[in-house]
Amino acid sequence: MGAFLDNVDLVIIAIGALVGISASLLGTFLVLRGASLYSDAISHSILLGIVLVYLISGDVHSPYQVVGAALAGLATVYLSELLGASKRVKQDAAIGLVFPALFALAVLLINLYARDVHLDEHAVLLGELAFAWLDVVPVGSLEVPRSLLTMGIITVVNALFVTLFYKELKLAVFDAGLAHALGLKPRLLFYALLLLTSVTAVGAFDAVGAILFVTFVIVPPAAAYLLTDRLWLVLLGGCLIAVMSSVLGFHAAMYLDVSIGGMMATITGLLLALAFLAGPRYGLIARFLRLRQQRVQAHVRMLLVHLYTHEHEAEAEMENVPRALEHHLRWSPRLSRAVTAIAQQQGLITVEPAGQRLHLTEQGRRMAQEVLEPWRRI
């Protein structure tokens, strides 16, 4: 344990990973519910809670911070929902009205009353993971970095929350109406989720800053969601992506000499882009290939039907030749050649004599029949 704590690199990576895990556990449900931008709103407005608690208690690290920030976070969500429910403005505009105002107020209060403390708005926005290990608290005989400790506790709490209320959260996200009818109180659960999000944001803001925290809430679950349909896999995948981002981000940041938290967050974005492009089922490339495959198959079926219709007619000599495809199906010569070759390859047609007459094989005939008369499936 002591050896681990002495390894600054490992500690920094661990803090980043813990922020990522705790954030994406909650973020999964926010993303799926379509409420992910509340995390953006919360991460800004907790600054107001932090400033107010500081002004009252005079201590940047007082435990009441958590309370103040949580209240500020909930107030943001409540105000936004209230404003949206009043129908005077749309829901998205409501969010955009509330949190900048609270954030602006916080910045102003810092400007006025808290100029010289470690509470400047830049640190709040960006955080500084590189120095997180300097601030230590004694635990037993060990000196544990404060961020590591708080993020560890928060991760455990979030994991417990998600495990204990897994069923309820799942139902509340996918079918709030049913959850309500069963007496599960989805709204209360939602507010509990946002309360934990606020608390996590406070814990994370020392380490990675408010806006990078938003990245960890939204991006890993979103990336995992692009890869799988199972909820528990989204949760797990989100955590994995968060850990990967932390490790990769740290090394990239060291190499390029840039902000560690920023690099970790950027990596999550890159991983999402990768999932978006190369995901097995929903990825852009996979979908493109599937589409092309389907297009080819559609053409093959069209060819089979064409041959089948004219098979026993007098015009078969005219119709069932490669040239006719260009005239009657309006295919380009290249397409005709390609489709004929594929159909031949799949054993659906034969070309005899070579390059002149197209004949259906038994299998090809069956397939054409199935297209034309699907109800007579044999």
Added chain:
Amino acid sequence: METVWDVLTDFTVRNALLGALLLGTLSGVLGTFAVLREQSLLGDALSHAALPGICIGFLVAGSRQLWPLALGALVVGAAAAWCVLLLTRHSRLKSDASVGVVLSTFFAGGTVLLTYIQNQQLPGQAGLDSFLFGQAAAMLPSDLWAMGAVAAVGIGLVLVFWKEFKLVTFDPGFARSLGWPVRLLEGVLTSMIALAVVIGLQMVGVVLMVALIIAPAAAARQWTQRLETMVLLAALFGAASGAAGTLVSLVRPGLATGPLIVLCATGIAALSLLLAPRRGVVWRAVQRRRTRAEVESGRVLVDLLQLARAHGDENYASAQGMINAVYGADAQATLVRLEKEGLVRPVAPEHGTGRHWHLTPAGQEAARRLLEGRRDGREE
């Protein structure tokens, strides 16, 4: 002694004030379209995406002039908007998640670039992070010219394509059926949000810019149903918050202009939400009270008339207890109000206790009309 005039004509102050006016006007006009097209939070994404744009602009140009930075912000902002569109259209993410993903990763990229620039000790980079919150005092006349040019482009586009933008905003399906290039027009409208962001960089900064896009437009929406009026009002509100925020920031050194402008804009929005005629919360509450009073009066009048008729005399005075029983609740307040309107009159009881009330001729007339209206209504 320093007079108000001296302050207002001071070089820095005048620059800041002009900048704020320009910014407020433009973001009001462009924000109107963003809010109506439900793209408010896209504004948030675009303003955060301006940070990497600024950094790239700086890296390319090698100096802290506004022009290249603004151009960088505009280009990267447009790229961010395109990414949001791509994710929304071609992935299973909902639009909020797409916005969130783009917003946060672009900003993260921005912080990486920012620290890269800082750690490379490149010359002239000092104060690049002032774009996070804006720095009105650092406004130069050349910046003003740049802002003015951008604003002219933005407002000019709105004027030239007024009809097109209006239709695309309210009924894109119809616009498409007319054969208009709807995608292109929507793209232009979205890029114009990036334009508003660019112009706000110097004054308000990337973090709070979203408020200036949403708040004036949301405020203007409460006062009118017409797009023309809404755009003008939003421009007015935006300019007013810009000016007010700048002036308040002069009261004490160290007061940041950006947050103050944002708070002014939000204040105007809050007041509009509360007070605007027809839509305002207070207005509605007053209206509801009035309607309720009307309904209550009507019911008490009709009850009184029916009670009197049951006694074969329309001038019959009913005991208040009886009225309460028929009315189903305490009618005291309503009776007092009706008395003030001269529709009922209290009389001393001939027998029994408590107050008695009878209808005045005017009250009988009113009650009869209500009763007939009610009957007509039932027959329909």
